[in-house]
Amino acid sequence: MTKTIAVIGSGMTGLVTALSLSKYEYEVTIFSSNIKGEASKAAAGILFPLYPWKNSENMVQLCLQGKVLFDNYLKNLNKKEQEKISYQKKNLILLDENNEALNFYQKSKINFLSQKIDINNFEPCINYNQNDFIVVKDISCIDTSNLMKYMEVELKKANVQFIKKKINKTSELKKFDHIIVCAGAWSKSITNKNISLYPIKGQIIKVRSESQKVRNIILENGIYIMQRPDNISIIGATVENVGFDLKKTEEAKKLLLDQYERRFDKNYTFLDHLVGFRPTTIDNYPHIIKCNDNPKIIYNFGHNRYGVLTSFASAEIVYNLINEN
Numbered sequence: 001m002t003k004t005i006a007v008i009g010s011g012m013t014g015l016v017t018a019l020s021l022s023k024y025e026y027e028v029t030i031f032s033s034n035i036k037g038e039a040s041k042a043a044a045g046i047l048f049p050l051y052p053w054k055n056s057e058n059m060v061q062l063c064l065q066g067k068v069l070f071d072n073y074l075k076n077l078n079k080k081e082q083e084k085i086s087y088q089k090k091n092l093i094l095l096d097e098n099n100e101a102l103n104f105y106q107k108s109k110i111n112f113l114s115q116k117i118d119i120n121n122f123e124p125c126i127n128y129n130q131n132d133f134i135v136v137k138d139i140s141c142i143d144t145s146n147l148m149k150y151m152e153v154e155l156k157k158a159n160v161q162f163i164k165k166k167i168n169k170t171s172e173l174k175k176f177d178h179i180i181v182c183a184g185a186w187s188k189s190i191t192n193k194n195i196s197l198y199p200i201k202g203q204i205i206k207v208r209s210e211s212q213k214v215r216n217i218i219l220e221n222g223i224y225i226m227q228r229p230d231n232i233s234i235i236g237a238t239v240e241n242v243g244f245d246l247k248k249t250e251e252a253k254k255l256l257l258d259q260y261e262r263r264f265d266k267n268y269t270f271l272d273h274l275v276g277f278r279p280t281t282i283d284n285y286p287h288i289i290k291c292n293d294n295p296k297i298i299y300n301f302g303h304n305r306y307g308v309l310t311s312f313a314s315a316e317i318v319y320n321l322i323n324e325n
């Protein structure tokens, strides 16, 4: 008999989990509330860890596995679909933390450059006159919001049902064979109150310039700048441990714009300011496990800064958990 699966949450984790499971003999239903501050809607869409040496070994592995699986998914989209989601390959240019970066990349199999080269070969418009920077090659970037819209259409075509409903307890869904909790930073209110999970607020802004200013992803002082094909630059993001506070602050906007103006110029139009809550755990590794009290319930939350990047790798773990004896 076909198994029925309820997925709670329609951020990147929920959508990709549903997409992966819908390929098998499962009847999948997504339950989701219209919560403000959904992390996925604010996400920049950089499919690579920013400062991997600051993460645990198992998180880095999940990220790298996520990169391979995500790249395979993106490669199989046709040109029109790739354009719709602004899929691009870029280099990540790291202007600080170079000793840590060098140490990490030399030990890894990741393709990178650290020769003393003129940065203007990569970034003709940047105001930066040193030659100590590191280039990590071949990083996929997407417009996460557009990808989510595209996935929703594909999921509906695959007969996945969408139900707008806030779930307060998993017992509301007990008729399903499995319940996958992908409710991001809000997952604790539906599951085990003692589990480690808290929101880390991120503010991010968008500006438009007349022409292409930024070719790669520039990373410095924890802030990245990345320009999409429509000349919209994404500048993010703050890291704030302030609970579920939705306020968009002038300080954050100034911090992000100052970084852009320092490296590029002031000829831009300010477009948007977004807030999202990253689902964070104490050990910085997501909960992708069966619930102790009820093995029908599987957790898939707590991906912190890398929930887009790791979404396909996490969905694969969920599939294996459903199928283990």
Ligand SMILES: Cc1cc2nc3c(=O)[nH]c(=O)nc-3n(C[C@H](O)[C@H](O)[C@H](O)COP(=O)(O)OP(=O)(O)OC[C@H]3O[C@@H](n4cnc5c(N)ncnc54)[C@H](O)[C@@H]3O)c2cc1C
Pocket: 008, 009, 010, 011, 012, 013, 014, 031, 032, 033, 034, 035, 037, 038, 039, 040, 041, 042, 043, 044, 045, 046, 047, 048, 165, 166, 167, 168, 182, 183, 184, 185, 186, 187, 190, 201, 202, 203, 204, 236, 237, 238, 275, 276, 277, 278, 279, 300, 301, 302, 303, 304, 305, 306, 307, 308, 309, 310
């Ligand atoms: C500013 C910013 C930039 C980021 N940039 C990147 C990036 O470039 N690359 C990257 O990999 N990651 C990035 N991240 C991190 C990434 O966005 C998150 O890790 C990821 O989006 C988490 O996805 P999620 O689906 O688990 O949670 P969310 O996207 O927060 O989704 C949670 C879902 O659960 C639903 N929900 C909540 N409670 C209930 C309930 N009771 N009943 C039903 N539904 C419920 C919500 O409506 C929502 O649909 C960024 C985050 C921020 C804030």
